Amino acid sequence: MPDAIFAEPKLAEIYDLLDHPDRPDLAPYLAIADEFHAHSVIDLGCGTGMLACRLAALGKEVVGIDPAVASLKVAKRKAYADRVRWITGTAAQLKELHADLITMTGNVAQVFVTDEAWMATLRACHEALRPKGRLVFEVRDPTREAWKGWNREQSFQVIEAPGIGTVESWVELMNVQLPLVSFRHTFVFRKDGSVMTSASTLRFRTQSEIAETLSRAQLTVEAVRDAPDRPGLEFVFITHTKVN
Known part of the structure; x- marks a missing residue:
């Protein structure tokens, strides 16, 4: 999935x-x-x-x-x-x-x-x-520990999407149990105020x-x-x- x-x-x-x-x-x-x-x-x-x-x-x-x-x-x-x-x-x-x-x-x-x-x-x-x-x-x-930068402060961005409007997004680290690292993207659609999230896990x-x-x-x-x-x-x- x-x-x-x-x-x-x-x-x-x-x-x-x-x-x-x-x-x-x-x-x-x-x-x-x-x-x-x-x-x-x-x-x-x-x-x-x-x-x-x-x-x-x-x-x-x-x-x-x-x-x-x-x-x-x-x-x-x-x-x-x-x-x-x-x-x-x-x-x-x-x-x-x-x-x-x-x-x-x-x-x-x-x-x-x-x-x-x-x-x-x-x-x-x-x-x-x-x-x-x-x-x-x-x-x-994995020795560079990329996940240490997966936080709102370092990942926050605002984009303008044609037909959709302004979207805020950021990444948050959820869990580190090497070799697995889990994190979550959050998206805020300013036009209607809706919020969507996407969870992911990667193996290092x-x-x-x-x-x-x-x-x-x-x-x-x-x-x-x-x-x-x-x-x-x-x-x-x-x-x-x-x-x-």
Whole structure:
């Protein structure tokens, strides 16, 4: 079940406005697609489709998969969305699909809080990758304790949403029991005074733990890079299927 911030239509409509509109975090993925000459790309956990549509604009064959219908509805209105195959679902929908590159951006790789769900996702990606294909994803470095900044004082913002009006939002840390961290987004819609919340839990795996799970899924770590938009805060894993 996706979090309300992605699944509730009213929140999905404003999601893109809550982050940097130009999404500098996606630039490395566009570069990686070119670096490895990936013609076909699957964006797993594509959300509102920002990366999928940008890849389609570059002439890539793109599939966007996400469990949140509301987010996909927003995605389908974007430029180049008609060039993307949109699928409602999870990694289970990777069956019968094949790609040169599979991506998981943002917090997608951390929403799999159980070992079973994470391993099932990695194995599904392995099966869907073409020979010499790559799985690329990012995770937050747990040693940097990003959650310490998840409070109203540091996260409060006000946005203007077309057709919706002024919206206040902030994040509050709810619980830290590593490797799990839970937090809550709050949204106040000034136009009608309504308040909506969205609770989330992420799993913070160490670099070595991730490498070990990748190995079990028959994926080889080719490189671990820094995230250019968040230097020193994240790991960007580039992996490929093991060659027997």
